[in-house]
Amino acid sequence: MSTLPPSPVRLLLCDDHAVVRAGLRALLSSADGIDVVGEAATGEEALAMAAHLNPDVVLMDLQLDGGMDGVTATRQLTRGEQGPRVLVLTMFDTDADITRAVEAGATGYLLKAEQPEELFSAIRDAASGRGALSAPVADRLLTRLRNPRPALSAREHEILAQLARGLGNREIARALFISEATVKTHLGRIYGKLEVETRAGAVAVAKERRLLP
Structure with missing residues (x-):
């Protein structure tokens, strides 16, 4: 057959x-x-x-x-x-x-x-x-x-989006109704999670990973 x-x-x-x-x-x-x-x-x-x-x-x-x-x-x-x-x-x-x-x-x-x-x-x-x-x-x-990266929080995503618009800490604080000190704290965490040291570096990595809206 x-x-x-x-x-x-x-x-x-x-x-x-x-x-x-x-x-x-x-x-x-x-x-x-x-x-x-x-x-x-x-x-x-x-x-x-x-x-x-x-x-x-x-x-x-x-x-x-x-x-x-x-x-x-x-x-x-x-x-x-x-x-x-x-x-x-x-x-x-x-x-x-x-x-x-x-x-x-x-x-x-x-x-x-x-x-x-x-x-x-x-x-x-x-x-x-x-x-x-x-x-x-x-x-x-x-x-x-093997090396999982911690995820950004909802607030960190918001701050990253404002960062990509070129806003400074004071402007981000006003836009999100938080203090400048809080913005600085979140930025430090964002830099650590994205393994960067500068604002430009954070935005560049965020674009590469499609983390921006």
Whole structure:
């Protein structure tokens, strides 16, 4: 009795750059067992197309121009038990981006510098429910697990946002209805948690980790 070959992985691409989508489609056409069933340029398009195309995997960029970003789209796509797996493919490997994507339900997180065969394997793994991480991403996650950083409090987030606007201590105190001494105390804690020594350094790290509204 002959054995039927496995069904190809139904893949939906989501990237806001048409050239990138065309390149990925051309690349994936050379892979055995992967069938690109659609292309979306926005998170909203990805949700609509996934609803009627029923892909096994959505290859998702994080940074999408206008409207819904990749993290929000990932959260929506993976909300139900019957939803597709989402495999992030991005240029960004900051701790904040990785954490947000994984918490949103992404099955894997790959960088666009990945080799084609690694991408093909990750797509097949994602379709089977197995996780897939680029080596640099896995290293960052392990480092973070070994050396967890304390989270900023709600007040510290507020002060950091005012700091990013270029406000001084007195102006921050007035804006948040607290004393300058309290502002200084919070700034000291923020510097310690972000491992910086200056206001500019705090803002730079906050932007890298996407801690600012």
